[in-house]
Amino acid sequence: MSTATLHRRPGGPADAVSGMIPGQVVRPSSIAEVADVLRAAAADGLTVVPVGGGTKTTWAAPPTSCDLLLDTTGLDRVVEHVAGDLVVVAQAGVPLADLQAHLAGAGQWLGLDPPERGATLGGVVSANACGPRRLRYGTARDLLIGTTVVLADGTVASSGGKVVKNVAGYDLGKLYTGAHGSLGVVVSSTWRLHPVPPARRVVVLDLPDAAAAGPLAVRLCRSTLTPSAVELFAIAGGAGQLVVVFESIEASVAAQATSTVTLLGGGTQSSDLPPAFGQRPGSAGDVLLRLAYVPTALPDVLASLPAGAAVAASAATGVAYAAVAAEVAVAALPGLRSTLAPYDGSAVVLRAPDAVRDRLDHWGPVGDALELMGRVKDRFDPDRRMSPGRFVGGL
Amino acid sequence: MSAAPQVDDVAVLATARVRTAQLVTALLIPALQKAIGPERVLTDRAQLRTYECDGLSHFRVVPAVVVLAESRQHVVDAVRICADAGVPFVARGSGTGLSGGALPHAEGVLIVLSRLRGLGPVDADNARVVVEPGVINLWVTRDAAPYDLAYAPDPSSQLVCSIGGNVAENAGGAHCLKYGFTVNHVLGAEVVLPDGSVVHLGGPAPEHPGYDLLGAFVGSEGTLGIATKVTLRLIRVPESVQTMLVGFASVEDAAGTVSDIIAAGILPAAIEMMDALAIEAAEAAVRCGYPAGAVAVLVIELDGPEVEVEAQFLQVEQIALRRGAFETRIAADAAERALMWKGRKSAFAAVGRISPDYYVQDGVIPRTKLPEVLSEITRLAGAVGLRVANVFHAGDGNLHPLVLFDDAVPGQADDASALAGAILDLCITSGGSITGEHGVGHEKRDKMAAQFTAEDLDTMQLVRCAFDPAGIANPGKVFPTPRLCGERPGPRRGEHPLSQAGLAEVF
Numbered sequence: 001m002s003t004a005t006l007h008r009r010p011g012g013p014a015d016a017v018s019g020m021i022p023g024q025v026v027r028p029s030s031i032a033e034v035a036d037v038l039r040a041a042a043a044d045g046l047t048v049v050p051v052g053g054g055t056k057t058t059w060a061a062p063p064t065s066c067d068l069l070l071d072t073t074g075l076d077r078v079v080e081h082v083a084g085d086l087v088v089v090a091q092a093g094v095p096l097a098d099l100q101a102h103l104a105g106a107g108q109w110l111g112l113d114p115p116e117r118g119a120t121l122g123g124v125v126s127a128n129a130c131g132p133r134r135l136r137y138g139t140a141r142d143l144l145i146g147t148t149v150v151l152a153d154g155t156v157a158s159s160g161g162k163v164v165k166n167v168a169g170y171d172l173g174k175l176y177t178g179a180h181g182s183l184g185v186v187v188s189s190t191w192r193l194h195p196v197p198p199a200r201r202v203v204v205l206d207l208p209d210a211a212a213a214g215p216l217a218v219r220l221c222r223s224t225l226t227p228s229a230v231e232l233f234a235i236a237g238g239a240g241q242l243v244v245v246f247e248s249i250e251a252s253v254a255a256q257a258t259s260t261v262t263l264l265g266g267g268t269q270s271s272d273l274p275p276a277f278g279q280r281p282g283s284a285g286d287v288l289l290r291l292a293y294v295p296t297a298l299p300d301v302l303a304s305l306p307a308g309a310a311v312a313a314s315a316a317t318g319v320a321y322a323a324v325a326a327e328v329a330v331a332a333l334p335g336l337r338s339t340l341a342p343y344d345g346s347a348v349v350l351r352a353p354d355a356v357r358d359r360l361d362h363w364g365p366v367g368d369a370l371e372l373m374g375r376v377k378d379r380f381d382p383d384r385r386m387s388p389g390r391f392v393g394g395l
Numbered sequence: 396m397s398a399a400p401q402v403d404d405v406a407v408l409a410t411a412r413v414r415t416a417q418l419v420t421a422l423l424i425p426a427l428q429k430a431i432g433p434e435r436v437l438t439d440r441a442q443l444r445t446y447e448c449d450g451l452s453h454f455r456v457v458p459a460v461v462v463l464a465e466s467r468q469h470v471v472d473a474v475r476i477c478a479d480a481g482v483p484f485v486a487r488g489s490g491t492g493l494s495g496g497a498l499p500h501a502e503g504v505l506i507v508l509s510r511l512r513g514l515g516p517v518d519a520d521n522a523r524v525v526v527e528p529g530v531i532n533l534w535v536t537r538d539a540a541p542y543d544l545a546y547a548p549d550p551s552s553q554l555v556c557s558i559g560g561n562v563a564e565n566a567g568g569a570h571c572l573k574y575g576f577t578v579n580h581v582l583g584a585e586v587v588l589p590d591g592s593v594v595h596l597g598g599p600a601p602e603h604p605g606y607d608l609l610g611a612f613v614g615s616e617g618t619l620g621i622a623t624k625v626t627l628r629l630i631r632v633p634e635s636v637q638t639m640l641v642g643f644a645s646v647e648d649a650a651g652t653v654s655d656i657i658a659a660g661i662l663p664a665a666i667e668m669m670d671a672l673a674i675e676a677a678e679a680a681v682r683c684g685y686p687a688g689a690v691a692v693l694v695i696e697l698d699g700p701e702v703e704v705e706a707q708f709l710q711v712e713q714i715a716l717r718r719g720a721f722e723t724r725i726a727a728d729a730a731e732r733a734l735m736w737k738g739r740k741s742a743f744a745a746v747g748r749i750s751p752d753y754y755v756q757d758g759v760i761p762r763t764k765l766p767e768v769l770s771e772i773t774r775l776a777g778a779v780g781l782r783v784a785n786v787f788h789a790g791d792g793n794l795h796p797l798v799l800f801d802d803a804v805p806g807q808a809d810d811a812s813a814l815a816g817a818i819l820d821l822c823i824t825s826g827g828s829i830t831g832e833h834g835v836g837h838e839k840r841d842k843m844a845a846q847f848t849a850e851d852l853d854t855m856q857l858v859r860c861a862f863d864p865a866g867i868a869n870p871g872k873v874f875p876t877p878r879l880c881g882e883r884p885g886p887r888r889g890e891h892p893l894s895q896a897g898l899a900e901v902f
Contacts, residue, residue: 084654084763085792107660128602141610142579149854157854158847163759165791166828167565167614168835168846169873170855171578174610183606195660218520222543224634226699252703292602296520318521318601344583344600363604369594372861373606379857392605 006033008068015069017049018062018390019354022069029074031091031148031156031187038185039154041068047385048152050181052093052120056127058351060180061362064389072122075187078102080162086193087145087162092122092186108193111137115278122186128178131278132229132245135317137194140177146190147173149183152381156187164192175376181387182395183380197228197247201257204274205267210240210311214299216264217315220244221295223263225256230316232298233276236305242267242315243274280350281310282323287352287360289329291320291336293345304339306332326356337364363392419480419502420459426480427462427504430472437461446505449490449497450552454837458485458499465510467587467623473506474621475591483867484589486621488528488560491552493755494836496564496616496872503867506621508559513624517542522629523582523599528559528622532566535627544629547574550832551740562622565614567832569665569739570696572790574630576832578613583626586612589619589863599626611858616834617869619862633698636664637708638732641693641715642686642722646670649691650765652718653789656695657762659714661707666790667694667739670769673746673784673797674738680745683738686722693789694739696732742786743797750782750799752808756815757833758822762792768825772796775817779810783818793831794822820845835873844875853878 011022023046028034041048046067051057053073075091078099082088083106090099096112096119103109113131114124123129125147130139137143146160149172159172176186207213213232220230228247234240244260244267246253261267280288293301295318302311306328313320324332329352337347349362366373370393377384377395384395427436437443438460447455459482462473477484483503490497499505511527514534518524519542526535532553535546549568550556556566562584566577574580583597597609612619643649653666669677671690677683685692695711697704712723726732746753760768769785776783776798784797796818800811819829819842829835829842843852852874860880862868870877 082761082763084658085761086657087761138575138579141607142575151854155850155854157850159851159855161826161828161846163761163792163827163831165567165571165576165759165788165793165831167567167576167832168828168830168839169843169852170611170858171565171614172611172855172858174578174607175858177607177610179606195662198660221522222519222631224631224700226633226703248700248703249706251706252700255702256700290602292600294518294521294523294599295601344598344603346600346602346604348602348604366605367595367603369596369605369608372588372594372608375861376606376608376858379861380854 006037011069017051017057017066017069018060019357020063020066022049022066024067025069025071027071027074031075031150034070034075034150034185034187035154035156037070038150038152041385042153045383045385047388049387049390050122050126050185052123053095053116053118055116055119056123056129059127060387060390062357062389063387070185072185072187073120079188081106083108087164087190088193089146089162089188089190090121091188093120095120096124103193104196107196109196110191111143111194112140113278115280121189125177125186125189126179126181132231132314134319135230135314136228141174143192144173144177144189145192147176147186148188149176149186151184152383152386160190162190180390182377182391184386199248199250199253200271201246201253202270202273203244203257203260203264203267204270205242205264207240207242210234210238211299211302213240213242213315214296216242217298218296219263220260221316225260225263230314231277232311232313232315234302234311234313236302236309236311236322237307241274243277245273276312279312280321281312285326285353286323287326287329287356288350289322289324290348290350291322291340291345293318293340293343297343297345300343301340304336321350326353330356330359333360366392419482423476423480423482423504424460426476427460427473430476431462431464431469435463435465435469437463446487446490446499446507449487449492449495451493451495451836451838454495454498456499456501458505459502461505461507463507463510467585467593470506470508470587470621470623471591471593473504474587474589477504477867478590478865481865481867483870485869486559486563486617488557489531489555491556492560492564492834492836493757494830494834494838496834496836498837500870508621509557511623514538517544517629519544521599522631523626524629525624525626526558527624528557528562530558532556532558532561539629543632545632546627547580547630548577551743558625558627559622562613562625563615563617564832564834567793569667569788572666572788573662573664578610580628581609581613581625582628584609584612584622585624586620586622589865589868597626616836616873618859618873620868635701635704636696636698636732637704638694638696638726638735639708639712640685640724640735641695641720642689643691643693643718643720646691646769647766648719649693650769650789652693652715652720653765654763655714655718656711659710661711663695663711663790664698665694665696665788668692668785668787668789669739669742670785672749672782673742673786676745676749676784677738677742679748681737681741683734685738686724689722694735739786746784746797746799750801752800752802754798754800754811754815756794756796756798756818757830758794758819758827759831760792760794760822760825760827762790764825765789765792768821771821772818775814775821779814781807781811781814783814788831791831792827816842837872840873840875843873
């Protein structure tokens with residue numbers, strides 16, 4: 001099918017990316033069609049923003065232009081799952097949940113648990129989305145073993161491969177992870193899988209002062225316990241709930257949960273996760289931030305957030321999601337970033353209501369590699385047509 | 396670009412290049428001596444020859460100059476002088492690499508980093524440590540041990556290999572089946588770019604806004620710059636470690652055991668396999684007491700919480716017995732475990748006991764294809780009358796076939812080289828890779844075109860051109876053909892305000 005016949009429809013408000021309504025929307029259904037679309041866009045000088053399930057379109061800065069929205073949900077094939085090798089190859093538009101359902105049949109899963117319902121693999125890679133179990137499995141960069149990307153000029157290029165251990169050539173999957181489509185369109189990805197653990201035990205400890213979670217998390221990390229997740233749900237300046245999750249064979253999770261209660265000096269055991277587990281905090285009217293810092297900074301991070309902010313922190317890894325009332329966030333963000341700086345910290349805006357979006361510096365300081373990042377962008381997308389303005393430093 | 400040069404032009408250019416090289420050397424050496432100190436700049440040919448190869452000794456090139464850097468500033472000065480002169484530089488750590496990644500450039504500067512050995516202190520509560528590139532891999536675990544922490548990547552050369560080299564090659568090791576590779580344990584790096592500027596990629600925090608340039612840098616084999624500081628993630632030493640040595644009467648049974656363990660949902664810390672010839676060599680060298688008469692052995696290690704390891708260890712033993720294992724031996728203590736690993740970790744060198752010469756190969760196949768690939772290797776070896784000893788990280792399909800030959804027999808070295816190449820082709824057609832941990836380096840650059848398309852390689856080179864537009868950082872490695880980067884593309888821009896306002900990462 002040539003691009004001339006690939007249907008493009010006009011964009012509407014439902015297609016908006018951080019408030020920007022695209023001129024046209026195209027939904028290719030093969031990698032070759034994506035290449036055709038991008039070659040044609042290059043010829044016409046069109047700006048292109050790729051989108052998958054559309055669950056994280058606010059996670060990057062608003063695009064400065066979007067002539068063409070490239071909907072990847074038509075790339076919906078699980079290409080290959082070799083259970084014996086614990087490897088799967090799937091196209092970008094495959095919803096993560098569908099992939100997990102597919103893998104569950106073989107007792108396997110992809111160790112990523114971002115909560116956004118309807119998120120596709122391409123979107124998870126491009127936004128570097130993850131959830132509580134990053135403590136055990138790492139993030140997309142740790143599990144992605146191969147990628148195929150279509151560049152701005154229509155070039156189709158792969159890196160990595162289908163084996164977990166592989167050091168041939170540059171690992172470009174790392175570069176595309178979290179790049180928000182600014183280097184090209186991720187059309188296929190290959191992943192390292194893990195077995196689904198047969199049993200789970202959860203320890204929940206209520207804390208009158210959420211900041212107490214800091215030293216407890218350190219104690220857990222320095223013990224021989226192997227939790228899949230250590231999550232803190234808290235209100236800044238108030239109480240919190242520490243949730244420690246064990247997933248392994250029954251004998252192991254039972255023994256570890258009991259040890260955890262002793263180690264923490266309290267807590268109740270159950271086999272169910274609390275309803276809020278893994279969810280992003282707050283509501284659509286809030287500004288949602290992703291904070292990152294060295295793990296022991298957790299109490300200071302909680303103290304630096306505006307009182308009342310809802311927090312879901314991966315307490316043992318140094319990542320927290322915080323929902324702050326919109327106007328409060330506008331005023332507080334610069335100070336928050338200054339507080340985080342000594343902890344190698346960052347605060348990135350993941351979602352902001354329309355009313356305040358333009359008054360927020362989405363990414364914050366980037367460090368001394370920003371100029372080099374600009375050079376990488378210029379090599380991959382010399383005309384700066386791919387998701388323009390969405391990434392750090394206006395890239 | 397103008398039209399392709401004519402033959403006469405090539406000859407003229409070649410002569411000009413030699414003259415330029417001589418001129419550059421004459422100017423370069425004084426500049427280096429002035430900036431870095433004459434005692435740290437080696438120019439004597441006998442001294443230079445010490446550095447003519449890395450761990451892959453059949454490629455040798457004497458560098459024009461060697462700089463023994465003792466500080467970041469020395470690295471910056473050396474790189475800047477190279478950049479100003481348009482002269483290539485090659486970084487070298489301990490020189491243990493097995494793909495010729497640190498092979499010097501005849502007209503270039505070899506920057507030796509082994510004197511940059513700052514280590515720590517260990518930040519135990521955050522499980523991080525900052526080290527300089529010359530620090531030896533095992534030292535990190537040694538310094539972390541008092542805090543019950545360890546550095547997970549454990550290449551067999553860990554007694555001597557350096558962190559800088561590990562970062563360049565994305566080094567693996569036996570335990571990466573469970574713990575991942577160097578790239579999964581490096582959180583940040585201070586990097587001297589090929590123009591002499593310094594950037595900080597990543598850092599001790601888990602996320603940083605911007606492209607994951609650190610992820611691209613790790614494993615780039617010295618072609619993107621030189622790391623002068625590295626922030627490493629440490630792991631908690633597990634509560635229990637159990638190691639088992641299992642003897643099999645056939646390679647198929649051993650491979651089947653590996654598949655069954657994985658299918659049972661068990662993720663061991665390591666599963667290593669050796670075949671009869673590798674066992675014979677290891678016995679001759681270190682008398683590790685492997686089961687007599689075994690055609691294949693597996694070394695299987697589980698670690699984690701005690702109850703988990705005990706239960707899964709029993710399960711693994713039963714799987715092995717069901718697959719016809721004729722002996723399972725469990726290490727009773729650390730000394731017995733060390734002996735089991737000694738046989739495995741000394742296997743490369745041990746092969747020297749049973750063959751005058753050998754060629755170490757490194758390739759990867761999907762784990763499920765082990766039996767068919769091994770029998771094909773045997774067939775290929777038989778066809779040219781050579782023997783191959785197989786040692787591999789079976790859990791992740793990373794093969795290390797050791798092709799045995801005798802250099803004294805005319806033609807055998809060439810046959811061995813051809814056989815090693817054919818094994819790589821087999822890895823590629825099986826859906827694998829030409830290297831799992833040794834890197835492409837000088838040795839395998841021509842094989843890259845068999846594993847990747849021209850578009851794939853050109854896209855990788857976009858990254859190289861962003862970091863090193865002049866192409867002076869370890870040229871001639873990784874890629875089969877150099878790429879001229881040309882002018883920096885894109886419209887000219889002033890510095891973005893965010894760049895000026897940017898905060899440097901804290902180390």
